[in-house]
Every structure is written in structure tokens, then in C-alpha cells.
Amino acid sequence: MNSDIDIKYLVVAGISVMLVLFAGFLILLIFSQRKKLKYQQNMQKLREEQQNQLIEAAVKSEETERHRIAETLHDEVGAILSSAKLHLLGIKAETLDSGDQQLHEKGRTLMNEVIQKVRGISHNLHSNILKEFGLNEAVRDFIKKTVNSSAIEAETALDEAYTSSGHDTDISTYRMVQELVNNILKYANASRILISSTLKNDTLHLVIYHNGEGLTQKEFEDLTFKKEGLGLKNIRNRIILLKGEIQFTKDDDGYRIHIDVPVKPATA
Secondary structure: OHHHHHHHHHHHHHHHHHHHHHHHHHHHHHHHHHHHHHHHHHHHHHHHHHHHHHHHHHHHHHHHHHHHHHHHHHHHHHHHHHHHHHHHHOOOHHHOOHHHHHHHHHHHHHHHHHHHHHHHHHHHHOOHHHHHHOHHHHHHHHHHHHHOOOOOEEEEEOOOOOOOOOHHHHHHHHHHHHHHHHHHHHHHOOOEEEEEEEEEOOEEEEEEEEOOOOOOHHHHHHHOOOHHHHHHHHHHHHHHHHOOEEEEEEEOOEEEEEEEEEOOOOOO
């Protein structure tokens, strides 16, 4: 009888030990998995931080180069063109025959056009108006000087409640608008463009509408990985840096590009 009881105790003890060991193994396994998951999360976070640092460095380098080119165009090329114009105007047209007078007038007209073009390019590359008057005014000025000079009807409907979320955010948003509008002018064959914005819940929502031929979301994503999609790749990088979103959609009346950018809360 005692022997049977001893055996039962041994069996129960053995089972208890096995359960404890099994529970210990499960706890160790769970701990190991959590540690592994945390390591993977840390590595993913590190990769994202490194990617953001590379993107930020590339964006800053691009902006620095834009400013350098703008200053070169304004200070050097602009000065040379202005000097050439003075020399051209120094020629007394009345002493020329009719053929040379026509050439002189044509040269003067072309010189004026080139000077205006150089000034426009320098102005678009530089961001002084953005620093001084803000994103809304910079977009309006860009549309006025770039789009309205063509045969395209262009409008803006920008939320005046938005002032600024810092120069880096504004400059990246402005550059995206520039790149997207320039692409529309080059490829869409559109006759109308509308840029609107709404500030809601600390998010600036921009919409660029046009009635030409546009991109789908898949086409945009595919082009960002191709050599010819450098401009779109820059847009994707800026969106990543801003932690924003961009969406290309098509409606019955045309194409829309939706850009959502997180912004700093407005201070009272």
C-alpha cells in the first residue's frame, strides 16, 4: 500500500517537475522571442533613421546647389547679359540700313527675353520669397510667373489659416509643388490647373488638379525606381522626410495629386 502511494507521489512529483520545466521553457522562449522582436524593431528604427539622414542630406545638398546656381545666374550670367545689352543699345540704330536695323531690333528683343528668363530661373531656384512671405505667397508667385505665362489657365485657392511650419517643411512642400506643376506643363497637355490647400487637424492638405493626362498611383511608384523618374524620386524623398503622404487619383473631370503634410500646431 505504501509502495503504491510512493509511486503516485513520484509520478505526481515527476509530472510537476516536467510542468515546471515546460513552463520555464515557454517563459524562456517567450522572453527570447520578445528580445528578438525588440532587436528587429531597433534595427528597423535604425535603418529608418539612417535613411532619413541620407534623404535629409540629399535634400539639403540639392537646396544648397539650387541657391548656388541661382546666385551664379543672378550675379554673373545676369551681369554679363546686362552688359551685353548695354553694348547692343550703344549701337546707333539710325546709322544702320533697314536690314541691319531689323537685325538690331531682333537682337535687342531676344536679349530682353533672355534676361527675363534668367531672372525667372534664378527667382524659382532661390527661396527668398518663401522666407519673406510664406508658402502661400511663394506658390502664387510661382504660378503667376511660370504657368500664367503659358496658354494654361491656372488658379490657386490656398488656406490663409496656414502661415508656416518652419522653413524646412515649407521649402520641401514648395519644391514638390514646383516639380509637379512643371511635370504637368511638360507632359500633361492640360488647359487648366488648380492648386488648393486646407489646414485641418495639424495637417496641410494640398491638391493639385489638372484636366490633362496624368499619372496613377502605381505609375508614380514605378517611376520613382526608374532612372528617368529623378524628379518624382525627389518628391518621394521629401514626402518620406516630412512623414507625409502623396496620392495620385483620376476622376471624370481630370487628375488630382493629394499631398498631406504634418505641420506644427498653430500657436495662440
